[in-house]
Amino acid sequence: NAGVTQTPKFQVLKTGQSMTLQCAQDMNHNSMYWYRQDPGMGLRLIYYSASEGTTDKGEVPNGYNVSRLNKREFSLRLESAAPSQTSVYFCASMMGELFFGEGSRLTVL
Amino acid sequence: LAKTTQPISMDSYEGQEVNITCSHNNIATNDYITWYQQFPSQGPRFIIQGYKTKVTNEVASLFIPADRKSSTLSLPRVSLSDTAVYYCLVGDVYGSGNTGKLIFGQGTTLQVKP
Numbered sequence: 001n002a003g004v005t006q007t008p009k010f011q012v013l014k015t016g017q018s019m020t021l022q023c024a025q026d027m028n029h030n031s032m033y034w035y036r037q038d039p040g041m042g043l044r045l046i047y048y049s050a051s052e053g054t055t056d057k058g059e060v061p062n063g064y065n066v067s068r069l070n071k072r073e074f075s076l077r078l079e080s081a082a083p084s085q086t087s088v089y090f091c092a093s094m095m096g097e098l099f100f101g102e103g104s105r106l107t108v109l
Numbered sequence: 110l111a112k113t114t115q116p117i118s119m120d121s122y123e124g125q126e127v128n129i130t131c132s133h134n135n136i137a138t139n140d141y142i143t144w145y146q147q148f149p150s151q152g153p154r155f156i157i158q159g160y161k162t163k164v165t166n167e168v169a170s171l172f173i174p175a176d177r178k179s180s181t182l183s184l185p186r187v188s189l190s191d192t193a194v195y196y197c198l199v200g201d202v203y204g205s206g207n208t209g210k211l212i213f214g215q216g217t218t219l220q221v222k223p
Contacts, residue, residue: 033211043213045154050209056211090152096202098142098211100152106151 002026005100006091012079013108021046021076021104031094032074034066035060036087037103043090044071049074111199112138113214120220126143127184128208131197134178142173142180147216149193157158157182158202184219191223 008020025032030051034103035043035058045058063085065077078085086108092098114132121127133142141160143221145153159180167206170183184191196216201209 019153036212042194045210045212048210050204056210057210092152092200094211097155097158098143098145098153098198100154103150103152 002092003022004093004099004101006045006089006104008104009102010105011107013078013106015082017081018077018079019081019106020078021089021091021106022073023075024073025091025093025099026072027093027095027099028071029093029095029099030071032068033094033098034058034064034074034076034094036085036091038051040089046076046089051098079107081106083108111140112170113197113199113213115195115214115217116220117222118216120222121187122222123188124186125133127187127190127191127219127221129182129183129184129195129219131199131214132179133197133199136177136199137201138205140199141202142171142177142184143198143200143202144169145196145198146173147196153196175221185201187219187221190219192219194218 004025034046047066049055052071087104091101100103111133144156146208147153149209155168164171172181194216200211
């Protein structure tokens with residue numbers, strides 16, 4: 001039982017490059033979330049998916065897109081990365097409480 | 110959406126009891142109150158959850174007054190390993206598969222000293 005798995009764990013991008021962060025959960029949860037956490041700051045909600053087939057914007061959705069591929073997987077895409085998107089990205093699934101992945105550390109140069 | 114307010118930081122000494130209060134004035138009827146702990150370079154992890162009155166587990170207690178507009182996380186006899194950031198999260202987490210936005214506040218950084 002792996003819980004919530006995020007890939008990659010580390011990534012360095014150049015400004016303007018695109019990439020997708022992958023997230024998968026094996027707990028059969030309906031709801032999944034993407035947060036970002038800047039150094040020394042709290043978590044900010046980017047997008048969430050309350051159930052398979054639905055996605056909704058969070059607090060800071062600009063510059064990101066998401067796909068709820070199936071019940072297990074929820075990916076986050078940066079189409080044209082900017083230095084302001086340098087952050088740690090956490091995926092979580094939820095059933096009464098949030099279960100977080102280990103995070104993906106993204107640096108945009 | 111219920112906005113939460115917590116103290117930004119707190120200091121304590123080993124062996125003391127620590128109480129962290131969270132204000133959530135516009136909590137909705139279906140909202141639960143959940144507290145998370147986060148260590149550096151890790152995702153937050155669940156500590157305790159409640160709806161009303163008092164909840165206790167092996168690591169903490171949660172006190173919720175009748176009006177539910179605030180809650181207090183109580184950590185008994187803290188140790189150095191309790192140094193972390195603590196978040197109070199308020200939301201409808203049992204919404205029959207259609208749960209909504211779960212917005213974290215700024216959290217409380219607890220520093221436990223020897």
